[in-house]
Amino acid sequence: MNEQSVLEMRGIYKSFPGVKALQNVDFTLREGEIHALMGENGAGKSTLIKVLTGVYSKDEGDIFLKGIENAVVIHSPQDAQKVGISTVYQEITLCPNLTVAENMFIGRGTGVIQDWKNMNKDADKILMSLGIPAVSTQQLASCSLAVQQMVAIARAVDMDCKVLILDEPTSSLDEQEVQKLFGLMRDLKKKGVGIIFVTHFLDQVYEVCDRITVLRDGQLVGEYEIKDLPRVKLVAKMLGKEMDDMSDIKSDAKTYEAKDKSDVVFEAKDLVSDAGIRPFDFHIEKGEVNGFTGLLGSGRSECVRAIFGADRVLGGEVKKNGKPIKISKPIDAMKNGIAYLPEDRKVDGIIGDLSVRENIILALQVMKGFFKPFTKAQAYAFAEEYIKALNIKTASADTPIKSLSGGNQQKVILARWLLTHPDYLILDEPTRGIDVGTKVDIQKLVLKLASEGMSITFISSETDEMLRTCSRLIVMRDRKVVGELKGDELTQGKIMSTIAGGENG
Amino acid sequence: MSSETKIQTRKVKGGSIFRNQIFIPVAALLLLALFNLIADPSFYKITLGYNSTGDPVLSGYLMTILDYGSELAILAIGMTLVTAASGGQDISVGAAIAIAGSVILRVLCGHDSRPETLQAPIIVAFLVACVVAMLFGAFNGALVAYFKIQPMVATLILFTAGRSIAAWINNNELPIISDPSFAIYGGFIPGIPIPTPFFIAMICVVITMLALKFTNLGLYTQAVGINESSSKLNGLNPAFIKFLSFVLLGLCVAVAGLIKVSRLSSINYSVIAKDIEMDAILAVALGGNSLGGGKFNMLASILGAYVIQFLTTTLYKFNVQSDALPAYKAVVVIALVVMSTPKAREFMSKIGKKLKPAERSVA
Numbered sequence: 001m002n003e004q005s006v007l008e009m010r011g012i013y014k015s016f017p018g019v020k021a022l023q024n025v026d027f028t029l030r031e032g033e034i035h036a037l038m039g040e041n042g043a044g045k046s047t048l049i050k051v052l053t054g055v056y057s058k059d060e061g062d063i064f065l066k067g068i069e070n071a072v073v074i075h076s077p078q079d080a081q082k083v084g085i086s087t088v089y090q091e092i093t094l095c096p097n098l099t100v101a102e103n104m105f106i107g108r109g110t111g112v113i114q115d116w117k118n119m120n121k122d123a124d125k126i127l128m129s130l131g132i133p134a135v136s137t138q139q140l141a142s143c144s145l146a147v148q149q150m151v152a153i154a155r156a157v158d159m160d161c162k163v164l165i166l167d168e169p170t171s172s173l174d175e176q177e178v179q180k181l182f183g184l185m186r187d188l189k190k191k192g193v194g195i196i197f198v199t200h201f202l203d204q205v206y207e208v209c210d211r212i213t214v215l216r217d218g219q220l221v222g223e224y225e226i227k228d229l230p231r232v233k234l235v236a237k238m239l240g241k242e243m244d245d246m247s248d249i250k251s252d253a254k255t256y257e258a259k260d261k262s263d264v265v266f267e268a269k270d271l272v273s274d275a276g277i278r279p280f281d282f283h284i285e286k287g288e289v290n291g292f293t294g295l296l297g298s299g300r301s302e303c304v305r306a307i308f309g310a311d312r313v314l315g316g317e318v319k320k321n322g323k324p325i326k327i328s329k330p331i332d333a334m335k336n337g338i339a340y341l342p343e344d345r346k347v348d349g350i351i352g353d354l355s356v357r358e359n360i361i362l363a364l365q366v367m368k369g370f371f372k373p374f375t376k377a378q379a380y381a382f383a384e385e386y387i388k389a390l391n392i393k394t395a396s397a398d399t400p401i402k403s404l405s406g407g408n409q410q411k412v413i414l415a416r417w418l419l420t421h422p423d424y425l426i427l428d429e430p431t432r433g434i435d436v437g438t439k440v441d442i443q444k445l446v447l448k449l450a451s452e453g454m455s456i457t458f459i460s461s462e463t464d465e466m467l468r469t470c471s472r473l474i475v476m477r478d479r480k481v482v483g484e485l486k487g488d489e490l491t492q493g494k495i496m497s498t499i500a501g502g503e504n505g
Numbered sequence: 506m507s508s509e510t511k512i513q514t515r516k517v518k519g520g521s522i523f524r525n526q527i528f529i530p531v532a533a534l535l536l537l538a539l540f541n542l543i544a545d546p547s548f549y550k551i552t553l554g555y556n557s558t559g560d561p562v563l564s565g566y567l568m569t570i571l572d573y574g575s576e577l578a579i580l581a582i583g584m585t586l587v588t589a590a591s592g593g594q595d596i597s598v599g600a601a602i603a604i605a606g607s608v609i610l611r612v613l614c615g616h617d618s619r620p621e622t623l624q625a626p627i628i629v630a631f632l633v634a635c636v637v638a639m640l641f642g643a644f645n646g647a648l649v650a651y652f653k654i655q656p657m658v659a660t661l662i663l664f665t666a667g668r669s670i671a672a673w674i675n676n677n678e679l680p681i682i683s684d685p686s687f688a689i690y691g692g693f694i695p696g697i698p699i700p701t702p703f704f705i706a707m708i709c710v711v712i713t714m715l716a717l718k719f720t721n722l723g724l725y726t727q728a729v730g731i732n733e734s735s736s737k738l739n740g741l742n743p744a745f746i747k748f749l750s751f752v753l754l755g756l757c758v759a760v761a762g763l764i765k766v767s768r769l770s771s772i773n774y775s776v777i778a779k780d781i782e783m784d785a786i787l788a789v790a791l792g793g794n795s796l797g798g799g800k801f802n803m804l805a806s807i808l809g810a811y812v813i814q815f816l817t818t819t820l821y822k823f824n825v826q827s828d829a830l831p832a833y834k835a836v837v838v839i840a841l842v843v844m845s846t847p848k849a850r851e852f853m854s855k856i857g858k859k860l861k862p863a864e865r866s867v868a
Contacts (some may be wrong), residue, residue: 350735354731364726
C-alpha cells in the first residue's frame, strides 16, 4: 500500500442478477485530498460507494486502509464507521426535530445515561472549530439546508473519520451555501481527511477537487490529476466518446429562432397562489421555450406551480388559446393540455413501488377517468413506446420505478407527461442530479418538441443550460418577477446582474 | 447518449416463487394443513347430515373454516383498500358490524322485538344497513382524509361508541327473528349443503375483482398510498380516495353484519364480531401486504382471511380454551409475519436457489 494513501480498493467486482455493476475497479484516496468520483448514472459510482460503506458486499477484491495491515472486512455501515469511513448522503438523514447537538451525538453513546451539559459543550466546540454557523441547542429544522448538511459532516468528522464520502451534497444548496460547504471541505482536507466527492456539477469538481476517478459502465476509465484533465476531456471520458453533442445543441438553438410562433398559447394575469409569491403576469407562445431564472427560493417553482394549480390559487386570470379558463387543481390544468414535471422527483414525481408502466400511464389514465382503465395491452404498448423513444434503461416495463437510476426515473416522469400530448409542458429542474448524457438528451428533446409546436417552460439552476434552450427568460428575485430577457440580452453577465438587481445595465 | 440498451442494475427478478406475494398465505396454509394431517387426520373428515329443517348439510372442520372464514374474507377486502390508501387500519369494524346487524334487526322487527312475521323485506333491511354502515365508514373516512387523524386513532372513536349505538338502535332489547328465511344468510340454502356465507363471500370477491379490473380503484389507491403528493400532481384527489376506501369498507361491514345476525337470528351487542378487527387486519398482513399502505394483493388478503380462520379452527379442535386462544394465535401469527418479511423471504429464496441451482439461470 502506498505511503500517501489513506484508502485503496483493489480489483473490486460486484454483480447483480443480469448486470455486472463493477468489474475490476481500483480506487485510491490519498491523505488530505478531495477526490471526485465521476461517471454517468449507472456507471457504478453508487455501487462502489455502497461496497465501501458495507451496504453491499463485494463479490471480489480487497479494501486496504492506512494503519491496518490486512485487507479490512466491511459488512455493514457500522463496520465502516468503526474503521473510519463516514458518509454524508444527498438527502439529509438526520432528525430535523432534534437539536443540533442531539443529532451529532445520537446513537453514539455507550451507556444509557447521556451527559446533556457536556454534550452541548462538546457540540459547540466542534461546530466552532469547523466554523459551522449553528448553536448546539438549536433545533436542526431551524437551520438552512447547507448548515444541516454541515452538521451531518460534523457528526461524521467527530467520529474520527479518515475517509469522508460526500454523495451529491450540493444538489439542494444554492451558490452561497455551496461556497460555505467547500470552505468546510478545504478545512477538513488540511486536517488530513481524505474526501470522496460525488457530484454532477462539473464546475464544482474543478473548483474544489485535486484528483478525479472516472467510471463508465462499471469499469474504471482512469484516475487523473485535475490539472491534466480539461473539462471537455472529462465529459468525453464519462460518455466514452468525443463529445460533439454539446455543439449540436447550440446549432439547434439557432435554427429554432426562424420558426413561426405568433399565437399565444397560455396567458396569465396577476396570478397568485398561497405559496407566497407576488402576483405575476406570464405568457407563452406556440413553439416557444422560455424559462424562469433566479436564485434558489426566489419563487421560480412557485410560479409554475401556480400555473398548474399545484398550490392553492388565490387570484388572477388565466387564458388558454385566448379563452378564459379556470385552474384550481392539477386535473383542471391537465384537461387544458398543460403538463408539469415537478422539481422534486422523489417527493412529487415518482410513485416508487409502482412499475415503470404504471408510472408512465398514470397521468393519462387519470385524465381518461376512473371507470375507463386502459387494458393491459394498451398500457404495455404505451410504456414500450416511450421506453424506446426516450431510451429508458429498465429491465422491463414491470420493474418498480424506484429501482431505476435517477436519470431514468426522470425520463419515466417525462414520458408520463409526453403521453398526455400537452400543448404546454412545464419542466421544473428536469436535469437536476442526473448525468451529463441524459441532460443533453433532455435539452435536445426540449428543442425538438418546441420545433414541433409545443410550448415549453424550462427551469434550471444551471444558467448555461437555460441559455442553451430558452429564447426568453423571466428573472425572479425575492418571490417576484423582476425582469425579462431575450435575444441579445441572453448572456450570463446580464442574467447575473438582473438577478442581483441594483444597477441597470 | 450511448445507444446500446443496457439492463438496469438491481433488477428485480419476479420468477422466484418465494418472492411472489401469494406465496406467504399459501405457505402458511400448507403448513397448517400439514400440521393437522400429522396431528389428527380426522380434522379433514366431512360428513353429510341433515339439519333441523331436514335439509342436507355438510359438516366438519373444513366447513367451519369455509363458513366463518367468509365474513373475515369480506372484511379483508375493505380492510385491504383502507390499508393501501390510508396507510392505517380501521379498528372499528367489529363495533360497526354490531351497528349494521342491529339496524337489520330493527328494520325487520319494526316495533315488536319478537315479531311473528317479518315487518319488512330482508333486502330492504340489508340496504338500510348498507347505507348506515357506509355513513359510519364516511365518518371514519372524513376524520382520516380531511382532518388528517391517524386511522387507528380516528376509528378508536367508533370502536368505543359503536356497541352502545348498536344497543340504542334497538332500545337495548334483544330482538329475535323466528322466520326461517332470515337464517339462510348465515346458514344453508335449502338443498345446498355448503354454507351460504361462502357463496356470499365469493360474490363479493368476484365483484371486487371485476371492480379492480374495470375501474382504476387499484391503481388510484396504490398511487395515493405510496406517494400522496405525487398523486395529487397527477390529477388525483388523495383525500377523496382515502375517504372512498373507508366508505367501501363500510359496505363490507354491512355484508358481514348480515351474515352475523342471520347466524343467530338475534344479536348480542357486546359479543357479536368481537375482536374481528384484529383478525381482519391480520388477514391483510398475512397476505403479505404492507400495513404501511401502498401496493396490495387482494387475493392474498382474501386467502389470508381463510388461513386465519383455519388457524382459529385448528386451535379449537385441539381444545384450546377460548380465553387462551389469543395467546396461541399470537405465537403462530408472529411466526407467519416474520416469515413474510422480505428478509426471511430472501433467506428462503437463497435456500431454494441452492436446492435447484440448474433451474435458476437468468433470462
